[in-house]
Amino acid sequence: MMTRTATLVLLLFAATVGAQSIDYDPRRAVELRPCDEHRYHGRSEQARTCYAKLLESPTPIVQAEAAWAVGDIQRANRIFRDTVQNNERAVQPRVRWARLYLQTHQYSDAVELFGEALKVFPNDVHAKLGLASVYAERFEGQARPLVEDALKQDADLIEAHLLTASMDLEEGQLDDADKALDRAMRVVSKEKLPPLEVYTLRASLEMARGNNPDQWIKRILDYNPRYGAMYQQLAHFEIMRRRYKEATVLLRRAVEVQPDLWGAHAELGSNLLRLGNVNEARTHLQAAYSGDPYSPTTVNSLRLLDRIDEFSISEDPVVIGQDTYQVQLRLHKKESDVLRPYVLDLTSRSIQSFSQRYGFKPREPITVELYPDHDDFAVRVAALPGIGLLGVTFGYVVAMDSPSSRPTSEFHWGSTLWHEMAHVFTLEVTDHYVPRWLSEGISVFEEWRTGPTPGVAVTPEAINALEKKQFLPVADLDSGFIRPSYPGQVQVSYMQSGLVCLFIEQRWGFEQLGVLLRQFDGKRTTAQAIEATFKIAPAAFDKEFDTFVRTRFANVLANFEDWQRQMQAARQAIQKERWADAVEPARRAVALYPEHVGGDSAHLMLAKALDKLNRRSDAIVALEDYRRAGGWDPTALRELARWLDEAGRTQDATNLMVSLNYSDPLNAEVHAQLGERLLTAGRNEDALREFQALLALNTLDQAPAHYGMARALREMGDKMGSRRHLLDALATAPHFKPAQALLLKMIEERS
Template sequence: MRRQLSIAFILSVFAAAVGAQSIDYDPRRAVELRPCDDQRYRGRTEQARTCYMKLLESNTPIVQAEAAWALGDIKRANEIFRNTVQNNERAVQPRVRWARLFLQTHQYSDAAQVFSEALRVFPNDVHAKLGLAGVYAERFEGQARPLVDEALKVDGDLIEAHLLSASMDLEEGKLEDAGKALDRAMRLVSKEKLPPLEVYALRASLEMSRGNSPDQWVERILDYNPRYGAVYEQLAHFEIMRRRYKEATALLRQAVEVQPDLWSAHAELGSNLLRLGNVEEARTHLQAAYSGDPYSPTTVNSLRLLDRIGEFSVSVDPVTIAQDTYEVQLRLHKKEAEVLRPYVLSLTARSIESFTQRYGFKLREPVTVEMYPDHDDFAVRVAALPGIGLLGVTFGYVVAMDSPSGRAPGDFHWGSTLWHEMAHVFTLEATDHHVPRWLSEGISVFEEWRTGPTPGVAVPPETIAALDKKQFLPIAELDSGFIRPSYPNQVQISYMQSGLVCLFIEQRWGFEQLGVLLRQFDGKRSTAAAIEATFKIAPAAFDKEFDTFVRTRFANVLANFSEWQQQQQTARQALQKERWSDVVEPARRAVALYPENVGGDSAHLMLARALDKLNRRPDAIVALEDYRRAGGWDPTALKELARWLDEAGRASDATDVLVSLNYADPLNAELHSQLGERLLTAGRAEEAFREFQALLALNTLDQAPAHFGMARALRELGDQSGSRRHLLDALATAPHYKPAQALLLQMIEERT
């Protein structure tokens, strides 16, 4: 059981100022430490240091370890805790404290393992349970609450349990529950005459969450400890949770002003400035954080990302919609910027036009869209936000997302992702970032279904299973499904539930009422109050009507879920054995039961393939068109559909299908070449030019066809000089390229 803190963390924390540990409410803490603790909690750094230094000579190993920890000597503290545990396999308190050392140094897996070991020694140790709950809370995992509840059942006077409960309540927007937990914590702190700093800080956060000023609590904190910058850092944390990044930035500036050596606040300030697109100032604070904590993974990774900022190109384009002009800034990697830029700009402009009209809000600042070909870079860009499987994130007027090259073709639809994130820009800014997470995500999903590049109400089987198990959350608690999931896939299911809520509102009260609901959120109104004010019904009645709506909409698959699964399996097995006739009926039945399933195992796709193999091409086309209307976008399937449509004499429809593939597979040279030719033939020269421009930017081995295509497109657009230039470039690349020779001869004859 030899376990060692990494050298990186040892070195990083060694130089930290006294005061890095949070207040310890464990009554088992050695009495010798408490005078030193009091000096630390009061912000008397030198007096605390002197006091802890004396305790390094204590005869009690755990006191030595705690003193070394408080002084920033993490290596020594770690060694003492480890030796103490090895010498006494039944020791619980040293294990709990050792685990907290891991927790503070962000080594969550090790912390969880050591807390679990303590619980194996003594299953009812409430402080080990609370420590493990703290790990889960840091990771935004649903197991945190049950552990806190278990601990409180054993001992209702656990201050830390009430504080942890209040913190999670605040993150989930349960303000009344947070207030009650803080009332209990305050009574206990006063009774035990313990430092009230953490209670005050959460009180300040509660007031801020209610839309009130937190100043009275901040003043009490600074009266108690003038160097307690952590209060501003904590206030910023809750603002970031609500995606109020500008407000968080102001608070983090105050944190480092009050406590200049609060390296975590410098790091968070740097990250937050990046979210706002303020690159150079972000670098300054990240470097400051690095100077005090050179091995923090978040800081190091962010600085490494900034070191590669030169690999990205930045373009600024005006977008005119009606009588208004908006500015769009694109930050794209140089290796793909020329290919992606026209498509990203066009889709961004379309989204601005659509959402401005639908939600009656005009953007007040330029929009920035960033795309990262390396998913790890994107992950660093959005670090510290809750959520799993992220494809994109919106920070107000800044959208960051994976580039199409960041994932394999067919893994994600970048066009729908951008559309989703642009909807966030509007819902966040229209409400001054007060919109709850569920509604912002719900509108984004709803707009993907209604107005995005892949329209169709696509709902995966996991959502149907959750609905069948009655796992959908009440509307007033829906945010918690995003923040602290309690079962696998709950985050993704909460996305779907939120989208379905918006669909329900549209169909029950009309689309306009969705905008009315959005505008209810002004920072002082809860989801429950907004629902009641907008629809004149209680949240419980809303939940009941919504439940009826979704169960009616999905009645077929809910009533026959086992049959649907069986039909899917039967069709799949027949497909694998190429028994095409045996595929058709089970696949058709599966589609009838559950048309909204358009994932990789969609019965739509199995049905289309089988019908084609049976020489029933017209029926196969219908099957794929149904799939596409339901929201399906698999590139391979749509290419097949385009080929079939061509063979059926529907060239225009085939071209439209291929154009849509640019929002799923835009780095495909063959697609751009084929589209360019088709669009030229159809008289769509401007679109054809864009395709040949993308083909040229992909830098294929044979660039002559791309130059030749651009020459013809520019000729159709009336740009004769540009046409000649690209024609000559085509011949310079391939002197014997006969189509280019023929066009050059024609142009010479025309001039003569």
């Protein structure tokens, strides 16, 4: 039964009311209904007076509801708690108490209470729907089965139809949403219930179809001129479609018609942050905090804003042909000097590549933000579904983890930035109407084709899903991202979407991918866009795609267990240092499944075993194959660079080390070595960049960085700069003999 701790937490709340949703439960006390009527029509004062009179009602649940409605959360909580404690079998009070918890952001306590209600009465549809609404809000797959279960018991459950429609809308299943809303409307008319939520979703549906929702908005405001929740809901779907600017307009309207709608203030603040409008964001977040100080989203966002001075902002023009684009970088001060040149370089290259490939020129400055603390980054994406994200794109604003936020072997920040930059283009080309699957698919595809780690790298989880026939029909692929039905489905959906784009490129040519992208103008579903572009039905598309992937991965699909056995054999041999025994299984595993380039890749085991057997040239081939397949493990590639050097392939080793900056840019040794190599190769500007990065890393031994910069600048003809860095080197390390020799040479040249 409900824990006391949770109760105590709630008791701390003052009057933290937001928008109370409509209670469709027919068990709702009759005394409350006239007051509800006032509330539904936006007659706040009358509603308050009406509810206030019920505060002394002899029926505890009526008292609790009245207290809740007038904003006395503490009192409502106390009465619900006492009611539940006095009657262990009370179901409806538990359900309503749980709803109160939902409103105060205590989701796990709410889930517990709904669960308790269902233990008492397993068929209570309102408890089921309450639980389903929590799951739906968290984008968890259990929501739909629960709703369907409730509907089997009672087909006239309006809340079930509304939840279904809402989930359909989130997943882009517009026709299904339409049908669910028809059913909801029939019940509303029959039961004479307030139509506000049905109309709101109708308006959302119109918007999702690219139509004008004004007729529904008018009906809603005629019914209740203070119904800000409608605009908040419309904004929610716009945010789901990544249409942040449009969402901002709606959220402004929400707080205009209902200034005490704290959730809308919070969402508006978060959304303004996504758009980079920091000052106004702060104002709305503070307003939200004043009315609802316990919202974790609001508190986290305000905390992030409190530390905004820790970030430095730079603005650079990027010139591509005749065009100049503005790029703004927002990097943490402790690492901005090291990262800036690499982030700017990759951003510039991505603009060049994507503007050419997708025929679109960015119309606004592009902002790239890197967060060394993943929690700070998470605050930026709190309103979006998906866990463990590395980066998020809000149109012209990209936010992502910094290389310092994760171990280097787990995170290739260059690929992540490339992926996110592709989103900038796919979102902006389509005015943000691109469906999630296609935007992610193109981003993954571009990582494979043009990114810093080219190669079609496909995870075993995706192969496994393919084998189990878990790939989704293309028209339904968005649901794999939004409401996954099995663990790992989001990652599998990324892979599937990338493969769909690869299939389109192979089957119809790359240009057709751009044609498909441009179909999404807000008026077409995925199914319609597929038909319009490829002149085949989505089912036929799915069939051809299935054949494509099954052909491409035929080897591993037919021998997945064998591949696992070979991997195991190679792994065990490596562990026991029986190098000769590792070679054949590792080679066979690579042959079966070359696209596997994760941490335990067979390519890596093969290279290690071959090297230990003194077969260095074969080991080099193994690691080069690994890299071509998309492998990027920095430790392995540093080793490959060393081997290439020893094999006399200095130029290849240098180029390989340059690529390491996009996975391991905070490694002083790489910058030091690369600086020397580039200087030797006469690539003085590149060498200077490496020594600058080395200096910015603020290592214990700063003399080599200064000395390197002195030499690079000298080669570039900057005598003044060279002298300063040379003297700085010697001020740090007065006995640094190479620097002393250069100093004497410099003096000699001057005299």
